[in-house]
Amino acid sequence: MSYSDKLIDHYENPRNVGAMDKNDDSVGTGLVGAPACGDVMKLQIKVGVDGVIEDAKFKTFGCGSAIASSSLVTEWVKGKTLDEAGAIKNTDIAEHLALPPVKIHCSVLAEDAIKAAITDYKDKSDAADADSKEEVA
Amino acid sequence: MNEHRANIKLPIYLDYQATTPLDPRVLETMMPFLTETFGNPHSRSHQFGWEAETAVEKARDQVASLINAKPKDVVFTSGATESNNIAIKGVGRFYKDKRNHIVTLSTEHKCVLESCRALQQEGFDVTYLNVQENGLVDLDHLREAITDKTVLVSVMAVHNEIGVIQPLKEIGAMCRERGVFFHTDAAQAVGKIPLDVDEMNIDLMSISGHKIYGPKGVGALYVRRKPRVRIKPIFSGGGQERGMRSGTLAPFLCVGLGEACAIAEKDMGADNERIRNLWNRLYEGITSVNDEIFLNGDAENRYYGNMNLSFAYIEGESLMMGIKDLAVSSGSACTSASLEPSYVLRALGVDVELAHTSIRMGIGRFTTEEEIDYAVTEINENIRRLRELSPLWEMAQEGIDIKSIEWTEH
Numbered sequence: 019m020s021y022s023d024k025l026i027d028h029y030e031n032p033r034n035v036g037a038m039d040k041n042d043d044s045v046g047t048g049l050v051g052a053p054a055c056g057d058v059m060k061l062q063i064k065v066g067v068d069g070v071i072e073d074a075k076f077k078t079f080g081c082g083s084a085i086a087s088s089s090l091v092t093e094w095v096k097g098k099t100l101d102e103a104g105a106i107k108n109t110d111i112a113e114h115l116a117l118p119p120v121k122i123h124c125s126v127l128a129e130d131a132i133k134a135a136i137t138d139y140k141d142k143s144d145a146a147d148a149d150s151k152e153e154v155a
Numbered sequence: 156m157n158e159h160r161a162n163i164k165l166p167i168y169l170d171y172q173a174t175t176p177l178d179p180r181v182l183e184t185m186m187p188f189l190t191e192t193f194g195n196p197h198s199r200s201h202q203f204g205w206e207a208e209t210a211v212e213k214a215r216d217q218v219a220s221l222i223n224a225k226p227k228d229v230v231f232t233s234g235a236t237e238s239n240n241i242a243i244k245g246v247g248r249f250y251k252d253k254r255n256h257i258v259t260l261s262t263e264h265k266c267v268l269e270s271c272r273a274l275q276q277e278g279f280d281v282t283y284l285n286v287q288e289n290g291l292v293d294l295d296h297l298r299e300a301i302t303d304k305t306v307l308v309s310v311m312a313v314h315n316e317i318g319v320i321q322p323l324k325e326i327g328a329m330c331r332e333r334g335v336f337f338h339t340d341a342a343q344a345v346g347k348i349p350l351d352v353d354e355m356n357i358d359l360m361s362i363s364g365h366k367i368y369g370p371k372g373v374g375a376l377y378v379r380r381k382p383r384v385r386i387k388p389i390f391s392g393g394g395q396e397r398g399m400r401s402g403t404l405a406p407f408l409c410v411g412l413g414e415a416c417a418i419a420e421k422d423m424g425a426d427n428e429r430i431r432n433l434w435n436r437l438y439e440g441i442t443s444v445n446d447e448i449f450l451n452g453d454a455e456n457r458y459y460g461n462m463n464l465s466f467a468y469i470e471g472e473s474l475m476m477g478i479k480d481l482a483v484s485s486g487s488a489c490t491s492a493s494l495e496p497s498y499v500l501r502a503l504g505v506d507v508e509l510a511h512t513s514i515r516m517g518i519g520r521f522t523t524e525e526e527i528d529y530a531v532t533e534i535n536e537n538i539r540r541l542r543e544l545s546p547l548w549e550m551a552q553e554g555i556d557i558k559s560i561e562w563t564e565h
Binding site for chain 2 (some may be wrong): 032
């Protein structure tokens with residue numbers, strides 16, 4: 019299969035590889051995919067008090083397209099608000115990396131990973147809010 | 156990065172199960188038949204035809220000699236796919252009225268499985284036996300599967316994906332005892348392991364040219380005459396090749412296959428010793444510094460030109476992309492349009508997770524020690540890099556059982 023230069027660059031030099039503390043309330047973690055399907059993405063976002071994503075990290079088990087898709091979205095989400103990040107579409111990812119049709123699911127998974135990380139962050143901050151309200155009461 | 160780089164021509168070919176390069180000695184024997192000796196070997200009335208016929212018959216002798224067969228029992232074809240089609244459909248259709256049951260393995264090559272499926276459409280019953288975890292057929296299961304209606308047992312000699320050698324002699328004896336024909340797809344076995352159609356009671360054997368350093372587009376089918384195996388041909392035509400395979404033979408291809416067989420017969424011992432050493436070097440080189448690398452297929456009953464490994468926590472295609480200077484093939488889904496991992500590895504009971512992490516490497520006549528050392532360095536570096544990148548590896552290091560997680564299958 020022949021891949022675009024952008025895809026190969028993200029595969030060979032993946033951006034923002036790593037892990038953040040998933041118990042930190044400012045960190046949202048998305049873990050999507052399944053080993054049995056050959057793709058697992060873990061995407062983490064760190065959200066500032068202003069609601070802007072300050073940092074993002076990923077680790078991916080999957081083919082080159084899956085690695086490149088997740089690497090790309092870590093770049094894209096940084097500096098975005100949660101709403102802006104949540105609006106990233108898989109088609110944008112697929113287009114940017116020129117994914118072959120059989121690899122479109124990799125971009126879908128990357129979009130799912132962003133959404134899962136945002137949901138995790140919101141769940142945690144809702145819980146934290148609830149905790150702090152209880153303390154006030 | 157790699158001290159051997161200067162001496163090595165890249166990319167390195169490690170896909171000898173897909174095809175092999177033409178041996179220069181083979182090419183040399185073929186050349187005259189592409190130029191001055193152009194006759195039709197079936198022309199009986201002049202010297203041009205006689206010369207071509209003599210060359211083809213010499214090639215037939217060479218093929219026969221390698222498998223201890225009578226030359227007359229060897230039929231030239233376009234390759235192992237055609238040979239498998241003729242063997243299975245040809246025997247099946249000839250004996251259909253008396254016997255209509257075939258036994259084969261679920262791990263056979265697609266051309267065997269699809270030929271069997273075609274016969275099912277014509278009313279045959281086919282038993283697709285599962286193999287053991289090591290890839291070998293369970294002889295008791297095979298014995299139980301054979302019935303009074305069984306006409307043919309078809310079992311691959313050396314497996315293309317995992318390299319295991321099936322117990323041919325035992326299968327042959329069982330088939331002979333039950334009066335069932337034994338066909339073996341020996342595309343990966345001929346010239347690589349000793350084969351003897353009499354000792355092993357093989358009735359039909361498929362042979363490929365390009366898997367044994369011969370040309371592409373030619374193969375052979377061994378069809379036993381004593382006791383006689385009859386075939387309903389697939390091609391209608393002038394009745395060449397004892398009526399089993401009509402069509403003008405290509406003498407340059409037949410000569411190439413013959414020479415490839417003659418070289419294999421002469422060099423098999425030395426080739427295999429060298430290949431075995433390279434196999435050990437590659438296997439030790441990878442497994443001595445990495446945990447959780449698994450060999451697929453039996454470790455002992457195998458042809459050592461094949462190494463199929465699962466690299467836990469690393470998806471196969473991503474590893475292939477990393478080792479881009481190495482020409483290998485993947486058992487993982489991501490290189491195919493279907494996205495299903497290898498049906499062969501699944502049949503062995505390899506976890507679907509692990510099947511996604513598999514790579515097949517082939518070592519052959521022209522592989523060098525330097526190439527293996529280069530490959531080891533490349534592979535190890537990419538294992539390190541891709542495990543660093545793998546959330547599954549991270550979980551494993553943290554002691555999390557990946558199977559305990561509820562994954563959302565997509």
